[in-house]
Amino acid sequence: MSYEHRSTLKRAVVLAAAAAVTSSIALADADLDQKIADTSNWAAQAGDYANQRYSELKQVNASNVGKLQVAWTMSTGVLRGHEGSPLVIGDTMYIHTPFPNNVYAINLKDQTYRWKYEPKQDADVVPVMCCDTVNRGLAYGDGKIFLQQADTTLVALDAKSGKVVWTAKNGNPKIGETNTNAPHVFKDKVLTGISGGEFGVRGRMHAYDIKTGKLVWKGYSSGTDAEMIMDPAKTMTWTNGKMEPVGKDSSLKTWKGDQYKLGGGTTWGWYSYDPKLNLIYYGSGNPGTWNPTQRPGDNKWSMTIWARDLDTGAVKWVYQMTPHDEWDYDGINEMVLFEMDKGGKKIPALAHFDRNGFGYTLNRETGELLVAQKYDPTVNWSPGVDMKTGRPGVDKTKSPQTTGPDVDVKGICPAALGSKDEQPSSYDRKTGLFMIPTNHVCMTYEPFQVEYTAGQPYVGATLTMFPTPNSHGGMGNFVAWDPAQGKIVWSKPERFSVWSGALTTAGDLVFYGTLEGYIKAVSPKDGKELWKFKTPSGIIGNVFTYQYNGKQYVGTYSGIGGWAGIGMAAGLTESTAGLGAVGGYKDLARFTTLGGSLFVFSLPET
Amino acid sequence: MRVMRWAFVPAATLVACWFTAGSTASAQDQHPAPPPAPKGNGHNAKTPLYTVQDGNKVDPKTLQGWKTWRAMACERCHGPAQEGLVGPALVKSLNVLTKDQFHTTITQGRAEKGMPPFGGVKTVTDNWENLYAYLKGRANGDIMAGHLYPIPDKKKPAGS
Numbered sequence: 045m046s047y048e049h050r051s052t053l054k055r056a057v058v059l060a061a062a063a064a065v066t067s068s069i070a071l072a073d074a075d076l077d078q079k080i081a082d083t084s085n086w087a088a089q090a091g092d093y094a095n096q097r098y099s100e101l102k103q104v105n106a107s108n109v110g111k112l113q114v115a116w117t118m119s120t121g122v123l124r125g126h127e128g129s130p131l132v133i134g135d136t137m138y139i140h141t142p143f144p145n146n147v148y149a150i151n152l153k154d155q156t157y158r159w160k161y162e163p164k165q166d167a168d169v170v171p172v173m174c175c176d177t178v179n180r181g182l183a184y185g186d187g188k189i190f191l192q193q194a195d196t197t198l199v200a201l202d203a204k205s206g207k208v209v210w211t212a213k214n215g216n217p218k219i220g221e222t223n224t225n226a227p228h229v230f231k232d233k234v235l236t237g238i239s240g241g242e243f244g245v246r247g248r249m250h251a252y253d254i255k256t257g258k259l260v261w262k263g264y265s266s267g268t269d270a271e272m273i274m275d276p277a278k279t280m281t282w283t284n285g286k287m288e289p290v291g292k293d294s295s296l297k298t299w300k301g302d303q304y305k306l307g308g309g310t311t312w313g314w315y316s317y318d319p320k321l322n323l324i325y326y327g328s329g330n331p332g333t334w335n336p337t338q339r340p341g342d343n344k345w346s347m348t349i350w351a352r353d354l355d356t357g358a359v360k361w362v363y364q365m366t367p368h369d370e371w372d373y374d375g376i377n378e379m380v381l382f383e384m385d386k387g388g389k390k391i392p393a394l395a396h397f398d399r400n401g402f403g404y405t406l407n408r409e410t411g412e413l414l415v416a417q418k419y420d421p422t423v424n425w426s427p428g429v430d431m432k433t434g435r436p437g438v439d440k441t442k443s444p445q446t447t448g449p450d451v452d453v454k455g456i457c458p459a460a461l462g463s464k465d466e467q468p469s470s471y472d473r474k475t476g477l478f479m480i481p482t483n484h485v486c487m488t489y490e491p492f493q494v495e496y497t498a499g500q501p502y503v504g505a506t507l508t509m510f511p512t513p514n515s516h517g518g519m520g521n522f523v524a525w526d527p528a529q530g531k532i533v534w535s536k537p538e539r540f541s542v543w544s545g546a547l548t549t550a551g552d553l554v555f556y557g558t559l560e561g562y563i564k565a566v567s568p569k570d571g572k573e574l575w576k577f578k579t580p581s582g583i584i585g586n587v588f589t590y591q592y593n594g595k596q597y598v599g600t601y602s603g604i605g606g607w608a609g610i611g612m613a614a615g616l617t618e619s620t621a622g623l624g625a626v627g628g629y630k631d632l633a634r635f636t637t638l639g640g641s642l643f644v645f646s647l648p649e650t
Numbered sequence: 651m652r653v654m655r656w657a658f659v660p661a662a663t664l665v666a667c668w669f670t671a672g673s674t675a676s677a678q679d680q681h682p683a684p685p686p687a688p689k690g691n692g693h694n695a696k697t698p699l700y701t702v703q704d705g706n707k708v709d710p711k712t713l714q715g716w717k718t719w720r721a722m723a724c725e726r727c728h729g730p731a732q733e734g735l736v737g738p739a740l741v742k743s744l745n746v747l748t749k750d751q752f753h754t755t756i757t758q759g760r761a762e763k764g765m766p767p768f769g770g771v772k773t774v775t776d777n778w779e780n781l782y783a784y785l786k787g788r789a790n791g792d793i794m795a796g797h798l799y800p801i802p803d804k805k806k807p808a809g810s
Binding site (some may be wrong): 494 | 720721722770
């Protein structure tokens with residue numbers, strides 16, 4: 045199925061294909077399909093099911109973007125990290141906030157509130173959120189707005205009235221389980237994961253019935269084949285140049301004893317869906333403790349790209365990017381689905397820009413590994429990925445496993461927060477290139493022995509972070525990437541990590557936000573800056589766009605926090621605090637402070 | 651909303667501390683200059699509670715005590731230099747509590763103040779006396795804040 049064209053034809057084909065495959069079609073997604081097909085809306089966090097973060101709107105374009113100005117603004121009423129973006133459906137914008145996770149429905153005509161949902165959550169959840177009290181946003185489907193609260197409660201609200209339709213309890217904060225991810229609506233299901241990789245939490249993916257909130261399936265990231273919903277003979281993985289079955293106990297065999305129960309593999313990133321294949325795609329996080337010698341084995345299936353059947357959760361294929369992780373390179377970043385031309389063929393592809401610094405391209409239908417190349421050339425923990433086995437080589441001088449506990453390993457690139465963290469990339473449909481917001485940061489890493497206590501951190505490493513040495517001196521780059529060749533096309537340095545989500549439009553523009561607080565428009569051809577505006581606080585949200593009454597608007601949250609901004613967000617000053625981020629990003633204090641607002645821009649009236 | 655580190659957490663609940671992963675030896679300037687020679691202190695002149703050299707090199711048991719401090723992430727509440735955050739400054743508390751009171755506090759916790767009990771954690775039950783020695787050395791100003799190291803062997807055989 046091509047993702048390149050929005051049309052009702054696509055929807056008809058989707059429904060016909062679904063009908064051919066199964067008899068029990070739930071058309072609950074017809075609502076969201078329709079909302080996504082209308083290019084005036086921004087009806088899903090990534091704009092679509094494929095995670096492309098692309099808009100066909102072109103009223104704002106390269107020739108007039110220099111005139112973009114503030115149209116209206118709103119305070120969110122909350123401070124700390126503002127990730128994700130609002131949704132826009134018709135004449136209503138749905139806004140969410142960091143903890144306490146308020147939801148507001150705004151009338152686009154005059155920015156008055158249609159309704160508010162202000163949940164009461166136990167504040168005990170805040171101390172077990174590792175990396176700021178962020179929330180990555182809402183989902184829409186079947187006439188409902190879905191909120192995934194920090195305390196793990198999943199809430200379905202009637203989109204018109206804001207009344208609670210159903211709730212579901214997704215986890216237990218008393219054992220360090222929380223949620224920061226946005227829920228995702230695919231067909232008749234609401235997908236949501238879990239956070240807590242720094243608290244020994246056992247990662248998994250959940251699918252809830254969109255109408256009732258009943259749990260339909262739950263698939264763990266580690267453990268028995270049944271717990272993971274893997275079939276030893278049918279679930280496939282890239283092995284010696286081809287797809288092979290994973291075999292029996294593919295996870296259990298790679299852990300010592302029952303350590304897999306503290307095995308992480310959390311699922312707090314961005315998910316995507318192919319309606320034709322009926323597969324969902326997402327990545328799993330770190331394998332529990334950051335002290336690698338404490339958990340021998342490949343620790344499957346942490347740091348893995350997953351393809352699961354949407355209806356049953358059955359795993360079709362997996363690919364582990366960082367076996368036996370030694371650096372906290374969580375695999376949770378977005379899986380972007382697109383059609384790729386390679387060798388004269390059109391391949392149903394998936395691209396993923398991992399924390400570990402490698403940009404991967406896979407065949408999303410089969411799981412075959414096609415490309416694995418560094419999207420930051422300074423990545424040094426691995427010389428490269430063996431394309432036959434899919435396994436990365438490891439430089440022993442950058443390996444805390446090799447030197448052991450209580451030894452500080454110096455100069456590892458990238459730092460634990462990766463060449464890119466959750467901040468999502470964007471796919472340019474016109475050029476076939478990816479627009480990637482990246483980090484350019486290295487670290488020292490000293491692991492140490494830790495013991496698990498439920499509800500307490502289970503980490504076991506001290507880090508310091510700093511800008512990549514012998515480079516441009518900044519902590520970020522905005523990168524244009526060729527997913528077929530695995531090559532950087534251009535790279536624009538930034539003073540700080542680009543921690544916002546990118547947006548590409550048919551107006552030949554790429555938008556992103558900086559940690560100093562600038563929202564910028566650059567050319568997708570060469571990264572040349574075409575427009576910028578300084579918002580009140582650093583931007584870690586995702587730039588979005590919509591059309592209302594014939595006018596195009598571009599918007600972003602402004603409110604620093606997240607892992608990079610944790611020093612500011614939590615008032616930390618000690619340099620190794622915040623898992624090393626406090627020292628690394630201390631310069632931010634010269635440029636910004638906390639905030640919480642929404643900025644919406646448009647062209648002046650002509 | 652006014653922002654403080656602990657804004658969301660009432661005193662009676664689980665600790666409001668933010669998540670840190672260790673400490674650096676960055677607070678030396680707050681403490682007296684470390685003595686040049688190994689020094690002991692404690693209950694009995696024959697078996698000092700701890701031995702410290704250059705302020706940051708300690709005997710194996712005290713080193714284990716520091717490792718226990720690090721492993722349990724105590725700095726989340728008590729600060730990386732035991733100077734106090736939402737929890738009290740241990741550099742002061744250890745001059746007030748007896749060893750038995752320390753033991754009781756750490757194993758049972760102080761629920762009303764937000765300190766969880768650590769009596770069920772093997773690392774703590776095995777090492778609480780070592781942890782006491784480390785913290786007493788901090789409170790006495792003999793041991794520096796931050797990363798500690800073993801006292802290097804020069805001519806003595808290992809295990810002195």
